[in-house]
Amino acid sequence: MLxxxxxxxxxxxxxxxPETVFANRRAFMRGVIGAATIAGTGVSxxxxxxxAATDDDTMRYPAPRNPAFQDADRPITDEKLASTYNNFxxxxxxxxxxxxAQALPTDPWxxxxxxxxxxxxxxxxxxxxxxxxxxxxxxRHRCVERWSMTVPWxxxxxRKLVDLAEPLAGAKFVRFETFHNPEIAxxxxxxxxxxxxxxGITLAEAQNDLTFLVTGAYGKPLAKQFGAPLRLALPWxxxxxxxxxxxRISFTDERPVSFWEQTNNREYGFWANVNPNxxxxxxxxxxxxxxxxxxxxxxxxFNGYEEQVxxxxxxxxxxSLFM
Ligand SMILES: Nc1nc2c(c(=O)[nH]1)N[C@H]1C(S)=C(S)[C@@H](COP(=O)(O)O)O[C@H]1N2
Ligand SMILES: [Mo]
Numbered sequence: 001m002l003x004x005x006x007x008x009x010x011x012x013x014x015x016x017x018p019e020t021v022f023a024n025r026r027a028f029m030r031g032v033i034g035a036a037t038i039a040g041t042g043v044s045x046x047x048x049x050x051x052a053a054t055d056d057d058t059m060r061y062p063a064p065r066n067p068a069f070q071d072a073d074r075p076i077t078d079e080k081l082a083s084t085y086n087n088f089x090x091x092x093x094x095x096x097x098x099x100x101a102q103a104l105p106t107d108p109w110x111x112x113x114x115x116x117x118x119x120x121x122x123x124x125x126x127x128x129x130x131x132x133x134x135x136x137x138x139x140r141h142r143c144v145e146r147w148s149m150t151v152p153w154x155x156x157x158x159r160k161l162v163d164l165a166e167p168l169a170g171a172k173f174v175r176f177e178t179f180h181n182p183e184i185a186x187x188x189x190x191x192x193x194x195x196x197x198x199x200g201i202t203l204a205e206a207q208n209d210l211t212f213l214v215t216g217a218y219g220k221p222l223a224k225q226f227g228a229p230l231r232l233a234l235p236w237x238x239x240x241x242x243x244x245x246x247x248r249i250s251f252t253d254e255r256p257v258s259f260w261e262q263t264n265n266r267e268y269g270f271w272a273n274v275n276p277n278x279x280x281x282x283x284x285x286x287x288x289x290x291x292x293x294x295x296x297x298x299x300x301x302f303n304g305y306e307e308q309v310x311x312x313x314x315x316x317x318x319x320s321l322f323m
Contacts, residue, residue, distance in 0.1 A: 060134060062219035063154040069137035073304065074290065074297075076138065077149040079218045081292045086225045087143065088244060089193065090178065090185040098225035103184045104245065106228045115175070115250035118166040125229050131164065132156045134215055137233075142274050142303045144238035148288040153233050154216030159207045167203065167251040174206045175199075175256035176232060177248040194263060199243040200256025200270065201234065202312075210235060210308050213246075236305040238272040268323065273313070274303040275322035 084098050091097035111128065114120040134154050142148045162174075178197035182188035188195045205211060212233040215222055222228040227244020234241045240260050250256075260268035267281050276286045276299040287296040302309050313321060 057221050060129065061154060061216055061221060063134040063136045063216065066135040066137050069139065072138045072140050072150045074140060074150040076152060077291050082149050082151055082217075083223050083225055085147075085291060087145075087239065088187075088225060088227065089190075090187045090195075090197065090245075091225075092187050093190070097187075098223075100186070101225040104179070104181075104224050104228070105184070106224060106245075109229050109247075111230065111246060112248040113161075113165050113250075114248070115252050116168040116171040117251050118168065128161075128230075129215065132160050136216075136219070137212060139210075139212070139233055139235040140303055141233070141235060141239055141242070142288055142299060144240055144268070144272070144280060144285075146283065146285070146288050147291055148297075148299075149291045151217055152219065153212060153214045154219070154222075155212050155214040155233070157209065158211040158213050158232070159209075161213060161249070162203070162206055165249070165251060170253045171203055171251035173200055173202055173252050173255055175248075175250040175252055176243045176246050177250075178243055178245050179247045194259055196247075197243060197259040198256060198262075199232070199241055199258050201241070203251070204312055205234075208309060208312060210305060236273060236302040236309045238274060240268065241272050269320050271321045271323070273309075273322050274299060275301055277301075278319055278322035280323065 085095045086097055086101070087095065088097050088101055091100040106125075109125040110122050111125060112120075112122045134156050136152055136154050138150060138152045140148060140150050158174075176199045179185075180188060180196040182195075187193075201211070212235075214227070214231045214233050215229060217223065217226050222231065227242075227246075230246045231244040232242045232246065241258075255270060258268070258270065261270060274285070279285055285299055288299045289296055300306075
């Protein structure tokens with residue numbers, strides 16, 4: 001499909017643009033993108049036109065919404081709540097880490113792509129954003145501890161990064177690693193944890209439509225406590241799989257052992273798909289508590305994303321898929 005962009009948009013829109021002009025431009029962009037089929041090139045065309053103008057974050061956010069992922073069936077969690085109640089063990093093992101996380105230097109930020117790929121390399125985060133257009137998706141998030149939230153993330157499908165990485169035929173898994181910097185991240189001085197934080201998924205999971213690499217939330221670049229500048233969102237899995245502040249992505253033929261698996265493999269496994277009928281060894285997973293609500297709501301199989309992901313687990317069974 002073809003979208004003709006007025007030439008004037010390709011020049012000078014910077015931080016001094018009046019809010020209203022900016023908002024109108026965004027509204028127009030959304031119209032254009034909404035009209036295009038999302039599966040096609042509509043989104044990338046619209047966004048790369050915006051890109052051509054400037055590198056400025058104000059050009060990227062808010063990112064155009066992908067209409068296929070706008071209805072999460074739950075109210076969006078209040079931004080203040082979601083950004084002041086976090087799990088980020090690098091900064092402490094309680095939820096009030098948002099201020100401590102501001103100490104994380106995220107610019108510049110590089111991501112190493114290695115292992116079974118055609119050409120191992122290190123990519124600068126800003127360069128990555130220049131290569132891949134972003135979009136907004138509203139996803140549910142279910143922590144294994146039973147709290148949940150619904151967040152408008154911005155980012156791009158992991159599949160695009162897989163394409164960029166060109167994995168070799170032997171690659172079966174993707175391993176992710178978070179930064180390691182005990183000087184600024186006091187939690188990493190807790191020597192009994194196996195730092196750095198590591199997570200892993202299969203290559204097939206990485207290529208699933210839902211698997212999202214997140215660069216922003218609530219229409220802005222990602223706040224540090226959310227795992228800036230790049231984190232994962234796997235909405236059908238327990239939250240611990242959605243690793244934050246990624247510095248390394250490796251393609252392997254061996255199943256990675258995650259931070260939590262290494263810490264306690266009786267309670268946290270590799271698959272960690274959400275299932276209300278498979279209790280955690282110490283508590284039921286039947287219900288959850290959305291942040292900001294005192295109501296408990298039933299937890300759904302695959303966190304409500306069964307239709308999109310069931311195919312991945314065809315022919316597999318057993319408790320280990322759900323812990
Ligand atoms: N590097 C890293 N990633 C992490 C964690 C962490 O402690 N360190 N916590 C995980 C857990 S348990 C959850 S529930 C989510 C929390 O994401 P949020 O703080 O953005 O809500 O991040 C996940 N990713
Ligand atoms: Mo979690």
